[in-house]
Structures are given as structure tokens and as C-alpha cells.
Amino acid sequence: MGKRIDEAVQKLLVMWETGDMPEVIKHTTLARQKGERPCDSWSLANQILMLLGLTxxxxGFRQWEQVGRKVKKGAKAIYISGPCKHTREVVDEDTGEKVKRTFISGFKDIPVxxxxxxxxxxxxxxxxxxSPQQLPPLMDVAEAWDIPVKYTAGDGRAYGSYLSxxxxxxxxxxxxxxxxxxxxxELSHAAHNRIRPLKGGQDPFQEIVAETCAxxxxxxYGYEGHVANARKYVAHYAKVKPEEATKGVMRALSDIEKVLDLILSTTAQPQERTA
Structure with missing residues (x-):
């Protein structure tokens, strides 16, 4: 396994150094669908707070009453964030007329x-x-580690998250x-967390490891079109030019190889394309 991983890593680094990469495939995000739960329209941050509350x-209290349920005595709320809105009259720059506009002056905690x-x-x-019609390779690794994978609507900020x-x-x-x-x-973050406890937030070293592994x-597995995007991502966290992305990889190489070895030794799926 070590030799195959080393060969794949070296092939990637050569591609990044020479700039000889396949045409870039742009990231896509999932459009929001209409749902029947209030949380379906919440922001990503609030949905994460809900998931961390293990539900x-x-x-809200009244929202449960509207569907015929009541909050149990002694139940503790979890808190999401909501905007503090106020309306005032302003002069429209185009028409010169006074119109009412709504502004956000801050945020408040909302118990749910x-x-x-x-x-x-x-x-x-x-x-x-x-959910996609066809799940990506290595989904069996998440299953082996008892990590649920949830697909949800895009928020224009992040394509994915690993919560732990x-x-x-x-x-x-x-x-x-x-x-x-x-x-x-995100699977690489989960593997990295099994090698050493991760720091909270987007730690540059951890992001370089996860994106290089990805x-x-x-x-x-035959998704070469994302390699150029990865070079830019790594360069950003390494604080170097894209063509110097390999500099950011070298100090993380040991962890990168350990993460890849853990993932590939866990999966039962053969590689679709070898390096």
C-alpha cells in the first residue's frame, strides 16, 4: 500500500509543479428544495447547531404546538441564531421618495x-x-467508521463539513x-482525526492534509478534473503562489501518507484508476 500511495502522491506533485493538469471541473452546489420542516430553511450554521444537538x-415552542406536540417538562432548549430586524423610512436614491426598508441591526439567540x-x-x-443517484467511491469507509453522511442544500460558502x-x-x-x-x-479530515485529534476550525495544516489527500x-478514482482546484486550495492555506503549492505539502507529507493509508486499507473497493 505504501508504494502505491507514494507513487500517487509523487504523480500529483509533479502535476502541480509543471502545471500539466487536466481541464478544471468546476464545483457544483445543491440547490435548495422546498421542505416542510422549519429547519429546512435555516442557515447552514443553524443546521449545524441542530445536528450537534443530536437531532x-x-x-420553537409554538411551532411544536402547531403540529400537535408539546415540549416535555424540564426539556432544555438548544439555541440557534436569528437576525434582529427593524424597519425605517429612507429616501430612495433613484426616485427621491420616502420608502420603508428593513435592516438587520444584529443577531439574537432563539431557543428551539x-x-x-x-x-x-x-x-x-x-x-x-x-442524495446523489450514485454514491461516490469510499463511502464504505465512512460506514466502517460509523460516520453518517448527509447531503443538504448549498449555502454559497462551504461545499462540505466534517463535524465531530x-x-x-x-x-x-x-x-x-x-x-x-x-x-x-471531509473523509480525509475524519481519517486525520483518527491519527491525531484535530484542532477546531480551519487549521491550515489540517486543510493542506485533507485537500492533498482528496x-x-x-x-x-478517475476525477482528475478537480486536481487544479486542489492546488489553488493548498496554495491558499500554505500562503504561497499556486505553482508553489508543493512547498505547503512537504511538511505535511507524513500525515498525508498516514491518512491515505488508513482510508485505502479500510475500503473494500478497488481503485478505478491507479496512479
């Missing part, structure tokens, strides 16, 4: 309750289905695209 449906902390009528809702508590009692991969490269990136896996 897939959370609503998990469906698990309510009782009453069964709630039957249609959840938007964002420090003790890994809760883990989840959230994807807002069907691009296999994004799944490879690029190598793209080569192995």
Missing part, C-alpha cells in the same frame, strides 16, 4: 427544542432528498455538493 428536527424532547401527535413531513465532538462520540459528514472531491476531503484520491 434532525428542532422547532428537539423532536426527541416533545410528545404528542406523530409528525409526518417530507424531507428534501439531496472531541471524543468522537458524535461524527457526521455534511455535503452540499455531489462532487466526489468534497467527500474525499487530490490523490481523485487521481486514483
Amino acid at each position: 434532525e428536527d428542532a422547532r 427544542f428537539r423532536i426527541e424532547d416533545t410528545e404528542g401527535k406523530p409528525v409526518e413531513v417530507t424531507k428534501p432528498d439531496y 465532538t472531541p471524543d468522537r462520540s458524535f461524527e457526521q459528514i455534511v455535503l452540499r455538493t455531489h462532487d466526489a472531491s468534497t467527500f474525499f476531503h 487530490a490523490v484520491l481523485c487521481l486514483m
